[in-house]
Amino acid sequence: xxxxxxxxTPIKLGAIELKNxxxxxxxxxxxxxxxxxxxxxxxxxxxxxxxxxxxxSEATQIAPIGQGYPAxxxxxxxxxxxxxxxxxxxxxxxxxxxxxxxxxxxxxxxSSLHPExxxxxxxxxxxxxGQTYGADWKLHDYEAPKAMTSEDIARLLTDFELAAKNAxxxxxxxxxxxxxxxxxxxxxxQDQTNQRTDEYGGSIDNRMRLLGEVIESIAKVYPSDRIGVxxxxxxxxxxxxxxxxxxxxxxxxxxxxxxQLAYVHMIEPRSTSAGGNDQVNVEAPITSEIxxxxxxxxxxxxxxxxxxxxxxxxxxxLADAVAYGRLYIANPDLAERFEQGAPLNPYDRATFYGGAExxxxxxxxx
Numbered sequence: 001x002x003x004x005x006x007x008x009t010p011i012k013l014g015a016i017e018l019k020n021x022x023x024x025x026x027x028x029x030x031x032x033x034x035x036x037x038x039x040x041x042x043x044x045x046x047x048x049x050x051x052x053x054x055x056x057s058e059a060t061q062i063a064p065i066g067q068g069y070p071a072x073x074x075x076x077x078x079x080x081x082x083x084x085x086x087x088x089x090x091x092x093x094x095x096x097x098x099x100x101x102x103x104x105x106x107x108x109x110x111s112s113l114h115p116e117x118x119x120x121x122x123x124x125x126x127x128x129x130g131q132t133y134g135a136d137w138k139l140h141d142y143e144a145p146k147a148m149t150s151e152d153i154a155r156l157l158t159d160f161e162l163a164a165k166n167a168x169x170x171x172x173x174x175x176x177x178x179x180x181x182x183x184x185x186x187x188x189x190q191d192q193t194n195q196r197t198d199e200y201g202g203s204i205d206n207r208m209r210l211l212g213e214v215i216e217s218i219a220k221v222y223p224s225d226r227i228g229v230x231x232x233x234x235x236x237x238x239x240x241x242x243x244x245x246x247x248x249x250x251x252x253x254x255x256x257x258x259x260q261l262a263y264v265h266m267i268e269p270r271s272t273s274a275g276g277n278d279q280v281n282v283e284a285p286i287t288s289e290i291x292x293x294x295x296x297x298x299x300x301x302x303x304x305x306x307x308x309x310x311x312x313x314x315x316x317x318l319a320d321a322v323a324y325g326r327l328y329i330a331n332p333d334l335a336e337r338f339e340q341g342a343p344l345n346p347y348d349r350a351t352f353y354g355g356a357e358x359x360x361x362x363x364x365x366x
Contacts, residue, residue: 015226185214190242
């Protein structure tokens, strides 16, 4: 089969059956309303894109202290769960599948977003370089986070389990664990941000421990074949780095092989979310080539793909499905456009974050 034929061949990711190999990537849009409840328009936004084989929800914080940007939705309250349930039902009504991406941003936050909880929390008290948006939508210098105690980690695992329970109440088809892009679980993995001396720091095995415990907490709610994990080897976004990323992420993948997951979702470092930009960096290492062979299950690749690149990576067997982000923002019917060879709507970066329907639900379908 050609890459295009593969793209439109159904596949099972664990227990989740996909009608095609196009995945809508998790896309932070910063449009939540009061109480970090998904915007009422989110039901329209997600259901417009139900032609994807799988939709991965925008990153959704598991607790107030896990929030890193203004107006991102949570999944820890009853009101949030009710709103997500309406979204999931709208996607299902159009024949789509959707999983909830659960995140905690760790040090990539500001105390104004969670004043009751105080400073952001992280594996170690190391502030990232640069600035971030506070609750007032203005830039602030990053604060030095507080290093998490064993009690904090126990609470974190409880928060992940509760978020998974709420996701199940909402009807999500599965969970994606956000362990990429320099957020909390990635901060525990990489030695630039994890300088702990306890059982969660030092050796690669110790640094991987928390990710395993999070998987096991969520597996109390969803079977492991409905759980995916997102990783970003070589990603520099959010001031990240590791002294030996190949050794680290090969070890992570070997660990994940033991869980019989639905999939691993890996980001190529050329993508904006991994520290790249709209211009593809051809010199960046190709993580699917480096790590795909080590993973025994289904593999999703993301990172600045166009249609031809996606077809090529499927044809080469370097991925089982391909995730699209910016193209899905501007093309709610991206799968249909790819299948028909139709032209694409250009995206408007100025409307990616904040606002309401403009740049969100008003992109035209064919």
